[in-house]
Amino acid sequence: LALRRRTGRAVSATAIAPGRLYGRGLLEADEDIHVRLADGRRRPLAIRRYLAGADDVDRRLLAGLRGPVLDVGCGPGRHLHALAHAGVFALGVDLSPVAVSLARGRGARAIVGDIFAELPRAGTWRTALLLDGNIGIGGAPEGLLARLRSVVAPDGEGITELAAPGTASGRLHARLESRDEVSSWFAWAQVAPDGIAEVAAASGFEVAELNRLGSRWFARLSSLPAG
Numbered sequence: 001l002a003l004r005r006r007t008g009r010a011v012s013a014t015a016i017a018p019g020r021l022y023g024r025g026l027l028e029a030d031e032d033i034h035v036r037l038a039d040g041r042r043r044p045l046a047i048r049r050y051l052a053g054a055d056d057v058d059r060r061l062l063a064g065l066r067g068p069v070l071d072v073g074c075g076p077g078r079h080l081h082a083l084a085h086a087g088v089f090a091l092g093v094d095l096s097p098v099a100v101s102l103a104r105g106r107g108a109r110a111i112v113g114d115i116f117a118e119l120p121r122a123g124t125w126r127t128a129l130l131l132d133g134n135i136g137i138g139g140a141p142e143g144l145l146a147r148l149r150s151v152v153a154p155d156g157e158g159i160t161e162l163a164a165p166g167t168a169s170g171r172l173h174a175r176l177e178s179r180d181e182v183s184s185w186f187a188w189a190q191v192a193p194d195g196i197a198e199v200a201a202a203s204g205f206e207v208a209e210l211n212r213l214g215s216r217w218f219a220r221l222s223s224l225p226a227g
Contacts, residue, residue, distance in 0.1 A: 018183040021176045023098030026051065026076055030178060038173040038185070045176065050075045050132070051102075054082035057214040061159065062086070066126040070151065072115050073134035077103025084108055093119065115147055122151045130160040139171045139187025145203030149223060158205060158221040162193050165217070169195030193217055 025033040025047050033045045049055070054062070059082060067088040071079050074092025076099050083090040084107060092110035094100050103110035113119065115137065128148045135141050148158050163169070169191045176183040191199055196219045197207050205221035212218075 015175070015182050015184040018176050018186050019096050021178060021181055021183045023096050025176075025178065026096070026098050026102060033176055033178045036175050036177050036182075042177070046132070050078065052078060054078045057216055058082060060213055061131075061211075061218060062088075065159070066157075068121065068125055069127045069129060070119070070121075070125040071129045071131075072148070073130070073132070073137060074103055074108075074110055075099045075132065077106045077108040077110055079129060079131060080108035080110060081106045091120065115144070119151055123153065125152045126156050128152050128156065128158045130158065133161060133163075133190070135160045135162070135191050136172070136188040139173075139189045141189050141191050141199045142202045145199060145205060145221070149204035152223060154223065154226065156223050157208070160191075160196070160219050160221065162196060162217040162219055163190040164215075165193050167192040169199075193219070196221075 021033070025045065029047060029051060031047055033047060034042050035045055036042050058079060062079060062082055065088060067090065069083055069088060069090040071090055071092040074080055074094045077092055080090050080092045080103055090109065092103050092108060093113045093115060094110065095112065095114060097112050100110045100112045128151065135144065137144055145158065152158065167190060170189065172188045172190060173185050174188045175185045193210055200207050200221050204224050206224055207219050208222040209220040
């Protein structure tokens with residue numbers, strides 16, 4: 001069976017795993033993969049940016065980070081490569097074997113894994129990264145940040161990318177769409193600058209700094225004392 005878009009192109013009605021479609025997009029450098037939200041909104045997945053080297057915003061964000069650094073949802077490794085070039089030890093973790101293979105091909109350290117599973121060097125990471133919207137992983141930002149708090153050092157910090165101001169923070173359902181395939185639906189979330197303080201406080205962090213770099217927004221989160 002196939003669905004037909006307004007463009008007239010046929011789209012398979014059989015949903016595939018999101019990771020499979022994402023991995024295929026990385027391998028093919030497919031710029032026609034989009035994220036479809038359950039409310040009908042659609043936006044492009046930034047495959048070209050993921051595959052490129054670190055840009056000026058990335059470099060400014062990463063400058064001076066304390067290592068070792070854990071990059072959660074590292075993708076094909078542009079941040080890992082930039083950190084390694086700067087002499088900072090960093091490890092990436094990603095569910096996508098394709099993304100991890102591409103990251104390693106750039107000379108980065110990366111493993112296939114789940115942030116909620118056992119991780120190397122837990123409790124010793126000085127900085128944990130959630131970039132490119134990865135605060136949405138699992139659809140529960142409080143739980144994700146609480147997990148990060150448990151794997152960073154007692155004085156560790158988190159750096160997370162945020163949605164644009166004016167965006168509604170909250171849980172979402174999304175799927176990936178290519179020219180001829182769709183993925184199954186998965187839980188996601190977004191957090192805007194005016195929502196990060198509450199999420200951080202519920203997770204063992206506090207907001208130390210909010211920054212706009214170019215058109216992107218980031219929060220630096222400091223660990224609160226345990227207990």
